[in-house]
Amino acid sequence: MGGELLSNLPWLKPLLRTEFYKQCECESLKQCSFFCRDCMGSAFCEDCLYHPDKHVHHQSLRVYKSSSRTGLRVHSIRSLMDVSDIQPYTCNSSKLVYINRKGRKGHGNHINGRKGEKCEVCGYELQLLTSKFCSIECKVSSEIEVMEEKKEEDFVPISISTRRLIHVDPNSFRKRSRKGVPQRSPFL
Ligand SMILES: [Zn+2]
């Protein structure tokens, strides 16, 4: 059971790769704090959000910044995906979940940390015992790892055995299996 998040929410992977709070590509010189779930392109500013030819009637997400990290408001993402196992942070009296992980991959420590104290993917310390992940990125990458493991198990043995079956010529196999002098075709 993996990969539901990514297959149900095609915009999730592009969101994780998007760089926010840089200057917008338009003339406004404003910072990019919006992401469009329909266009799945780069981040954009407030002016672009209300621009009549850009994202009108599209589903946009507002991205917030807290302690130099970007996050989404829990109440706006909650209806789109389950974030109950992601550590929430309070920022200006609203709750945020961070988009990207803070800890480094491979830094994770499943042995020393008691369960629930550290992010299951990157090992970043969590404040809530009920949280499993520090960020949306870590929750998504825990799903991707499951998917990749499955793929390898399924594909490798099957592709080798089918290729062998295809390349065996049934005629040559029958001839060779007869005992004695190898028979040639009478026409040669
Ligand atoms: Zn703009």
Ligand SMILES: [Zn+2]
């Ligand atoms: Zn759009």
Ligand SMILES: [Zn+2]
């Ligand atoms: Zn993490």
